[in-house]
Amino acid sequence: MQTAVGTQLPPSSIPIYTTVAAYREWRRRAFEERRTVGFVPTMGALHEGHISLVKRSLAENDLTVVSIFVNPAQFAPHEDLATYPRTLPQDLEKLSMQSYVVSDPESTGASTIRKPSAVFLPSVSEMYPSGISQDTAEQKGTFVEVKGYSHQMEGKTRPTFFRGVATVVTKLFNAIEPTNAYFGQKDIQQGLLLRRLARDLLLSHPDHEHIHIVPTARDPSDELALSSRNAYLTADGRRVAATLREALQAAEAAWLQGFAKSECVEKALQVVESRKSRASAEGLHVELRLDYVELNNADDFEVVDPQTTKNEMESRPVILSGALWVDKTRLIDNIILGEANRIVG
Incomplete structure (x- = not known):
């Protein structure tokens, strides 16, 4: 296990690398052995x-690396950096339990077992040698911005978020040098933006065609998109947390029936307002506040015209997305309308 001087890490059956230099020695051996590396x-x-992404990587790559880093640059000064859940011992335990059996068709029943190969666990100073502030006006050093693709959808509410994402993922790609990288559909704008970043910057590890967006993992009871921030929800909040998913499904149904975009959004708003009323009648102590519901072109994230219908899009993918505050917890979700397999899979 590679650790920084004086750092006490939890026990782990998976090698942990806390510095880029130590990790790169491991990566050099993988290059020499011509082994593919998946990255989550x-x-x-x-x-x-997260585990669904790890499983996908184990199935498709010789080696799998998972990074754990709470990135200050994607939190605005008023956001929840200090309280973001940190559960390293449990995270390492969950990763150690993952495996994938690879059968050798040329042998008589022989097989190998793939498990996560390494955890990259850098410090803030390792990732930001010039220092980092949550206030972009005070930041010094090198940052990455994908111009024209960061102000729509999530970027409209969180204007500095994708600058932080693009910067840290560029750093991680440079450090990890993965063959394939895996992201969840819940953060669809992030995944598509990173594909564009990899293409524009001519990245080779990974190239843009090897950035995979995997379908959102959901709670089987109500299809709530799984998120680390779900841990913030109160008992009453959890009872209404699926409201956003239900609202998006109402908009999707209207879209498929040929309604214009503006009518689809209205259907979603009606679901939220109805759930607010029911929550009050049920005596739930919870506040629901819709941030947005919108339809955007998947190619450039531009807002779909209010009068546009499904037929006018000619099966081009459209992102139906939304964000909902449940008390102080902000939940996001999305549905791909049209040819989703062009984006997710």
């Missing part, structure tokens, strides 16, 4: 959504 970047507090 996370901020920790791992749940089944």
Whole structure:
């Protein structure tokens, strides 16, 4: 296990690398052995959504690396950096339990077992040698911005978020040098933006065609998108947390029936307002506040015209997305309308 001087890490059956230099020695050997490396970047507090990405990587790559790094640059000064859940011992335990059996068709029943190969666990100073502030006006050093693709959808509410994402993922790609990288559909704008980043910057590890967006993992009871922030929900909040999913499904049904975009959004708003009324009648102590519901072109994230219908899009993928505050917890979700297999899979 590679650790920084004076750092006490939890026990782990998986090698942990806390510095880029130590990790790169491991990666050099993988290059020499011509072994493929899958990469799952996370901020920790791992749940089944993260694990689904790890499983996908284990199935498709010789080696799998998981990073755990809570990135200060994607939190605005008023956001929840200090309280973001940190559960490293449990995260390492969950990762150690993952495996994938690979059968050798040329042998008589022989097989190998793939398990996560390494955890990259850098410090803030390792990732930001010039220092980092949550206030972009005070930041110094090198940052990455994908111009024209960061102000729509999530970027409209969180204007500095994708600058932080693009910067840290560029750093991680440079450090990890993965063959394939895996992201969840819940953060669809992030995945598509990173594909564009990899293409525009001519990245080779991974190239843009090897950035995979995997379908959102959901709670089987109500289809709530799994998220580390779900841990913030109160008992009453959890009872209404699926409201956003239900609202998006109402908009999707209207879209498929040929309604215009503006009418689809209205259907979603009606679901939220109805659930607010029911929550009050049920005596639930919870506040629901819709941030947005919108339809955007998947190619450039531009807002779909209010009068546009499904037929006018000619099966081009459209992102139906939304964000909902449940008390102080902000939940996001999306549905791909049209040819989703062009984006997710």
